[in-house]
Amino acid sequence: MRRRRTVGQGSSLRAGTVSGIRHGGPTEVPRPLAVGADQSPADRLSNGGRRVRQPRWRAVVQVAVHAGAVVPLAMLIWDSLTGGLTANPIQALTARTGTAALVCLILSLAVTPFSGVGRQAWVVPWRRPLGLYAFFYASLHMATFVALDYGLDWYLIWDTVLEKRYIVAGSGAFVAMVPLALTSTRGWQRRLGTRWRKLHRLAYLAAILAVIHFLWLVKADIRQPVAYGVGVAALLALRLPGVRSRLRSW
């Protein structure tokens, strides 16, 4: 029976691929399988449909990414209750949710290159949660703008969007993330096959538009948006064919 190669140390896993590599002998000893986007349905079936118990360290790694990604939200809630959102709380909320979204998005884009070049496959299960947290914070960011800042005044919002070009860029980034959030599940990965990977390249478009959005909204000090831009550009460069393998063998 064909089994997918487990996510072990030192393996450069290409997420999204379904092809398996025969592993081990004829015995059907269940191997510790990673839970996440890298587990194919074939594995689950081979275990009688039961979820395989993951190694404890894997669970710790998963808890870590959730604990980390939730920190900005926890801080926002704390600050909103203790008056730490400045005299202009809507502006503070907008800025902080936007930054959290951008950071999560960039980190999620960094997972695959880091796991490959840095040979740290344990980060792979972080990619989806980080991407979804990016979408979560981006949704909070949008909701703050539309509902809190502009009070769901659609005429005013439309006028504002037409005038503020940085909002056009930001809306584009958000829209690019919607199909990614919707198709983030394993089911969709299976359904779309190789097209899933192509679709999820939109994550780079979202990151680029988000950086442009940031660049266009600051007054004169462009240091922060430029820093994020450099990060996104580096991650894009790592996607160029040959760059990663060259770095890996360096």
Next chain:
Amino acid sequence: MDDRRLREEITPEPVYRRRHAIMRAAGVVPMIAGAGLVGCGQEEVAGQAVVPTPGGEQAVVATPGYEEVLTPFESVTSYNNFYEFSTDKDGVAKLAQSFKTSPWTLSVGGLVEKPQTFTVEDLASMFMSERLVFRMRCVEGWSMVIPWQGFPISRILDKVIPNGEAKYLRFETVKRPDEMPGMRGFSPYAWPYVEGLTLDEARNPLATIATGLYEKPLLAQNGAPVRLVVPWKYGFKSIKSIVKIELVARQPTSLWMAAAPSEYGFFANVNPEVPHPRWTQATERRIGETRRRPTLYLNGYAAAVGSLYAGMDLNKNF
């Protein structure tokens, strides 16, 4: 509009609210103190919109929820754009704590007959300060209503006597990197902070030199010990912690004009019809309010300063 009317105190908040409640109970229809109504029989008293009521009486009215109330002291002193200290608006107050505001001198010179240098004590003894309540509208789209203590800068001009060549005032903020962290290291701004006014603008009674706030001397984060307040312009024109005023013949280049000339002009008059290149200026958020409010032409001071710009193309002279 005579000086005395303009400098009348804003109605204290409890009186204002009581009066407003009576007005509403009396069935007076509130009108929006928004753009377009200026000039339609509307006058202003220290920034409050005053409209004739059906009974012919003058009264202060506003749309419920759009009343103009003083921004709380805590907000005014903890939400500051003072990049010399920090670009974090809520971080300025803490960093400004160690800023020395005494001894302090303000030198006024340039194209004048009698250049002088004033200490803060001189300013207090030579010029009587009054409580002046003005709106302050930041170019970023938020605003406050602040009760300053100050006097018109024209009184200083009367003392130094600008000569015939003087056409502009050039203001300069103190430059102290050792006390102002934002000036240290790599900073995208060409310190010290510089601002300017035309001589006519400076002679207008609303152009104010402020030394206090909420009946107390200015705190460092608000531009202690002496600053400019030009309420009909975007907040960045109201230069803080001034050390030098110079009468000059050529239009000065302000720090923001140098930083982004396509976005920040010399006049920087509040104008909902003239958008910033990257965002609209049609609405603003009054600190403390949940709904946005429409931005007023010249921040609601058109009656007092509008004539300064008669016939000017305000899109070109932004």
